[in-house]
Each structure stands twice: as structure tokens, then as C-alpha cells.
Amino acid sequence: MAEQEKDDRGRFTSKSSSERKIRSIRATDETWNLLGDKAEENDMTRADFLEALVTGQVEWEKPEIGEESNSDLDFDVDEIAEILKEALILKSNAGGKIKTKIREVLELMNIELDSNN
Secondary structure (H helix, E strand, O other): OOOOOEOOOOOEOOOOOOOOOOOOOOOOHHHHHHHHHHHHHOOOOHHHHHHHHHOOOOOOOOOOOOOHHHOOOOOOHHHHHHHHHHHHHOOOOOOOHHHHHHHHHHHHOOOOOOOOO
């Protein structure tokens, strides 16, 4: 991480002419760690990286769902999504059709059901 300059009283010097206030965010550990990794790659703090990202000073390539992030999956994410959408519109008293859709998805995902299902 980049060393930030300090004034003669040991306080961090301002990085811009605009005042910065302390803020807080809620994030999962995974997201927080990823943000830290990306900031470190750019020799920045998390706050500096977020600001640079929002102002367009850095770019962050994020894999699209169904592309790079799922490329090693041996089932079709789009097909599964369609089946699940169909299951969502079925009425609760559809006579087992919802379970049939769920089984269809699990089969596509190569997930074996135990004998109770």
C-alpha cells in the first residue's frame, strides 16, 4: 500500500482540496478482501480505490454471470434460470410440478437426490 504523507503533527495530509469525512459501509468478508486486493494492486487504500473507481480514474473488469465466473461449470446457467423462472410462476397447488422443476434443475447440475426425494 502507498505510504501517505503526514503533517508535522503526525496527521495524514489531505489528498484533495475537498474535505473527506469518515464513512462506513457494510460488506461481506469476501467483498472487503477483494476490495483490499484490488486497492493493493493499484497501490492505494480501499477508500482511495473506491474514489478512483467512482471517478473513472481506475477500471475494474468484473466477469459477467454465465461467462468467465461460470466457465468451468458443466451445466447451462441460462437453462437452469429459465426452469427456475417457470417454477416461480406455478401455483402452490400445482400437483407436484414445482418439485418436478426442482428435480430437473438438480439433474442438470449433476446433483444426485437421496431416496427420500
